Amino acid sequence: MTFTAAIESAAVIDAAAGRCAGCSTRESCLGGLKAAGVCGFSDSSGRSVERGQHLFRAGEAIHCVFVLRSGAIKTYVTAASGDEQILGFYSPGDVIGYDSISAGKHSRNAVALVPAEVCRIPLESLVQSCAQSADLLNRLLAGMGQEIQRLQGMLKMERLTAEQRIALFLLNQARRQGRTEGSAGGYVLQLAMTRGEIGRFLDLATETVSRTLTRLKEAGLIQIDRSGIRLLNPTALHRIVQSQPVNSVERIAA
Amino acid sequence: MTFTAAIESAAVIDAAAGRCAGCSTRESCLGGLKAAGVCGFSDSSGRSVERGQHLFRAGEAIHCVFVLRSGAIKTYVTAASGDEQILGFYSPGDVIGYDSISAGKHSRNAVALVPAEVCRIPLESLVQSCAQSADLLNRLLAGMGQEIQRLQGMLKMERLTAEQRIALFLLNQARRQGRTEGSAGGYVLQLAMTRGEIGRFLDLATETVSRTLTRLKEAGLIQIDRSGIRLLNPTALHRIVQSQPVNSVERIAA
DNA sequence: GTAGACGTTTGATCTACGTCAAAGCATCGA
């Protein structure tokens, strides 16, 4: 079992054959096919990434895509002016790196927001295996298609007011977290990112994020305590997203 | 030679075997492989679309991706509020429909801005052929990867000022038109879209698009005559895009 | 020609959100 130079500093998690069997991300992960015996990536292996450590950086050569097993990762680019734009937050089960398949090198940076574990899937064997397995090919195309649709969704987001963006963001996070954790009931979001990072994702100033969250809190739609946001009224949040941008909370919360 | 029900109203252009041979879009088109004998799509065929006619609509089932041979096409979605958001303008050689591969149905509408000709590439045979041809698979993945990067570019665009967006839009259009027409020298853009459509693409009001164009014109960077914009000073336009947003034209044009 | 429909341009005004500033509040190491 060896590592490429690019990640030689990483700690091995578990690259044994049956590894995918008990993985909670199997459904959405490309590598679940390994357990199914459909394809066996010989050097698929894991890596743990510490908080603040980069998984890859823009400009680096690409050798693999990553599947997030646990933790949280953000991808971002840095403008000439120096300020950062966050392109995506990733939760367990997400595949990171579709954008750069067959581009040769990464177009953005990826960094862990909290300690994370990822699976490496070498690009070469992934693409080669697609020739053998129609199922894998379909999963790959579906994953890339979803990434395209996610980005189209973000473009739509740019048209919304600050309040609508925040509401939509909270709902999206809840939906994604529900995928791995117990879905119904709770709706308590563990946000791994800061207000500033939410802002750099939604294209809002930190202050606007903060103000909007307090407004939603005071309207009774959410509850904010340290290291978590509870969605008290997801339906109202939905209404805010849908509503015409004519002061929402006041109209909706009633 | 038959058509699916979805496009039975369309006129046949040319579905003969050697058709790709003389096609100007061969380089960027997936179907160019047909001429190379690498793969032969049995029912790949053409269709002409009139100005204002839809190629497909959101919600419709997907049977194929399209390659634009001539003309211009826009894709858009309509918000609940009724206003339209344009997701992309397509020029000859572009592949339309990557986003919906393996999604089952279209997520957006596609309509011709001027009379257009497209090639249909049935999805099923496209995906199947990827198993046979590594080259085709790579082209497909590359195309989807580029679409992802195009969307990431649009997200970055949203951070720019109106003037920067317009400048970048003009440069992008020039680059894309240069791909098929004679590239150097001219820089005369034939814009198939209205000011309003540019605005609904860049997320700007029609008035802002108009005002910004006149400002660029008065600064001597572009020349506007009926049905065309000439880029007199692409370098200055580039500088505008790169510059910090502190009133650009005045600083740059000097 | 001329009427009508559209697109464009220009001006005046309004507003959501950014920016600047300063004061809370956690968390962590010594």
Added chain:
DNA sequence: TCGATGCTTTGACGTAGATCAAACGTCTAC
């Protein structure tokens, strides 16, 4: 315990671009 550091919150103010309104091409149909 106490700074030190970094995140969050709140307030005051400024501005880019939206919106409203109206005049001005330009193209097509008759």
